[in-house]
Amino acid sequence: MTQRFIRPEGTSLDISEGEMQELSSRVTQLVTEYFSEVSTLPVFPQTSAGETVREISATLRAEGEPLEQLLDDCRAIIQKSRHNGHPRFFGYVASPSNPPAAFADLIASALNANVTSWRSGPAATEIEHVVIEWLASLIGYSDGNHPAFGLLTSGGSMANMTALMMAHRSRSGPDVSSTGLWNVSPMTIYASDQIHMSIPKAADILGLGRAQVRLIPSDDRFRMNAELLREAIAGDLKTGLKPFCVVASAGTVNTGAVDQLDDIAAVANEFNLWFHIDGAYGALAALDGTKRPLFRGIERADSISLDPHKWLYVPIDSGCLLFRDEAQARAAFSFDSADYIKVHEQNAAEAFAFWNYGPELSRRFRALKIWLTLRYYGVRRVRSTIAEDVAMAAYLAERIGAASDFELLAAPQLSICCFRYVPESLARQLESLSGESSTEINTQLDQLNTNIMNAVQRGGRAYLSSASIRGKFALRVCITNFRTTRADIDETLEIIREAACDFGSSI
Numbered sequence: 001m002t003q004r005f006i007r008p009e010g011t012s013l014d015i016s017e018g019e020m021q022e023l024s025s026r027v028t029q030l031v032t033e034y035f036s037e038v039s040t041l042p043v044f045p046q047t048s049a050g051e052t053v054r055e056i057s058a059t060l061r062a063e064g065e066p067l068e069q070l071l072d073d074c075r076a077i078i079q080k081s082r083h084n085g086h087p088r089f090f091g092y093v094a095s096p097s098n099p100p101a102a103f104a105d106l107i108a109s110a111l112n113a114n115v116t117s118w119r120s121g122p123a124a125t126e127i128e129h130v131v132i133e134w135l136a137s138l139i140g141y142s143d144g145n146h147p148a149f150g151l152l153t154s155g156g157s158m159a160n161m162t163a164l165m166m167a168h169r170s171r172s173g174p175d176v177s178s179t180g181l182w183n184v185s186p187m188t189i190y191a192s193d194q195i196h197m198s199i200p201k202a203a204d205i206l207g208l209g210r211a212q213v214r215l216i217p218s219d220d221r222f223r224m225n226a227e228l229l230r231e232a233i234a235g236d237l238k239t240g241l242k243p244f245c246v247v248a249s250a251g252t253v254n255t256g257a258v259d260q261l262d263d264i265a266a267v268a269n270e271f272n273l274w275f276h277i278d279g280a281y282g283a284l285a286a287l288d289g290t291k292r293p294l295f296r297g298i299e300r301a302d303s304i305s306l307d308p309h310k311w312l313y314v315p316i317d318s319g320c321l322l323f324r325d326e327a328q329a330r331a332a333f334s335f336d337s338a339d340y341i342k343v344h345e346q347n348a349a350e351a352f353a354f355w356n357y358g359p360e361l362s363r364r365f366r367a368l369k370i371w372l373t374l375r376y377y378g379v380r381r382v383r384s385t386i387a388e389d390v391a392m393a394a395y396l397a398e399r400i401g402a403a404s405d406f407e408l409l410a411a412p413q414l415s416i417c418c419f420r421y422v423p424e425s426l427a428r429q430l431e432s433l434s435g436e437s438s439t440e441i442n443t444q445l446d447q448l449n450t451n452i453m454n455a456v457q458r459g460g461r462a463y464l465s466s467a468s469i470r471g472k473f474a475l476r477v478c479i480t481n482f483r484t485t486r487a488d489i490d491e492t493l494e495i496i497r498e499a500a501c502d503f504g505s506s507i
Contacts, residue, residue: 026067026071035099035102038083038085038086039087042083042460043082043083043086043460043462043463044083044457044458044460044463045081047080051080052076052080056077084096084481085097085483087483088461088462088463088484088488088491088495089463090463090464090476090478090479090484090492091457091463092253092465092478093253093280093311093478095309095311095313095480095481095482096313096482096483097314097315098313098373100369100372100373100377101313102315102369104368104369104371104372104373105315108124108364108365108368108369114363115363116354116361116363117352117354117355118349118350118351121365125354127368127371128354128366128367131152131370131371131374132151132320132322133148134374135150135320135322135370138284139283139284139295140286140295140298141304141322146324148322149322149323149329150320150321150323151354151357151358152319152367152370153317153320153358153360154317154360155319156196156310157196157202157319158319158358159305159306159320159321160199160247160276160280160305161198161205161359162358162359163303163321164189164199164202164203164206164245164247165333166323166332166333167244167245167302167303168187168206168245169328169331169332170244170274170325170331171244171245171274172184172187180207181207184242185240186208186212186241186242187243187244188236188242188243189203189208189212189214189244189245189247190216190245191213191215191224191246191248191249192215192218192222192249192252193215194254194255194257195249196253198278199213199247199278216229218257222252222254222410223257223258223259224249226267229264230267233267233271244273244274246264246267246274246275246276247277248264248275248276248277248278248301249277249282250277250283251280251281251282251414251416254410254468254469255410255412255418255469256281256393256412256413256415256416257413258295258413261295261297261300262297262300263297275301276304277304278305279298279304280306280307281307281414281480282311283295283298283304283305284306284308284386285311285390288387290387291390302323303322303323304323305319305321306322307320308320308370312382313480313482314369314370314373315369317364318366318369330356330357333355333357333359335356389482390412390414390415392479392485393415393479394412395489396477396489397411399489399490400419403493405421405497405500406421406493407420407422409474410474415479416478416479417476417477417479418469418477420445420449420473420474421445421475421497422445423500426441426444429441442471445472445473446472446473449466449475450466450473451499452475452500452503453466453475455503456496459495461491461495462488462491462492464476464496477492
């Protein structure tokens, strides 16, 4: 072979077949070991800021290092991580990765397709279209009469922002894309007071302003009040504002509440507003037949966000935006003046480009891990797993209701349960007090439960987050975890009790 067919030594990152086999074998073994031992690791490590970098090699070297050293450092990184896959991890909305999906990410990373368009990633683009159809059908958003379109995003926040951009452009003047918002009447969004922070944040990013997100009071089940929504829209119209979008929740992050979607859809339709559903956490619970009635009206949405990396147990980043009107979605994002993205294909499918439907140009092959998960397990097993998560939250609520030292603050509608620890002495005082005296006791309970949460998180045996429920600090458990059992629920309650004793709660 002549020299022109060979790169000079030290200028290629290819490795020999033997080195590839060793790297593959050792890394696969490391990942396999992690999956087998994650249930026994501390949920949160005994560590402090800076400790990981001090423990591993943090010096950038001119020459490569031995594989053994690199694997040792990877083990240290694993040991210093918080483990979402632990059966007693209940913080926020974070699920474990299922094994097939983790290996799908390896395949996708090896392929390294930039899924900007069919031209850039023919197979990846087609798989993403298939996955979009599957996700829409799973939650009841599409059937033969109601086709759905969409794209995968980094997560729910990006999906929500993309949806609000589509909504705004669909209801604003034709020149706003080029001239901006300077001469446009203030446009308003409507959402529950339980809405996710990504909605006002998106309003800010889009230049609309956080104050233009009108927060509608929720009812005693933390659902948006449809009648108050109607009144708010009518009032803003009278003052010269321009309502354009209503955002409902299909599973709020605080309590898992599902708004009455059909009622809200009717209000949005009455005023000709875009109807978006933030289902990042909860929409996939529509797979559970016992919860399906909560999602009545989901098919009426103009757009829906959902996160497979929350409740389909696939690795981050894997969000999704579904929408009904492809032409309106395209009108919000298409940009044909850049020569470097022009597509000259004649076939419509081959001319398809994701950049016409969202803000991202560079996009990784997110669909493969969803596709492989659903094919490997099948819908029946995924449905049963989600249903068991929901049943586990109901079991936790039952255990809290039967205990004398816990108070249920928000009964689970899906798989989130909010409660607080209340020593019996303080419980008796609360029963007999009202007004300022009761406020003082609740302040004590807020501080006690804050201390408990911090102690449990750093203790490494379980992990909770928190929520504010009608002004009360709540311990919040979210179960989107296929490893959790009822024994884990019982043990977590005992861990909380032990932490409470450390703070002298037997007042």
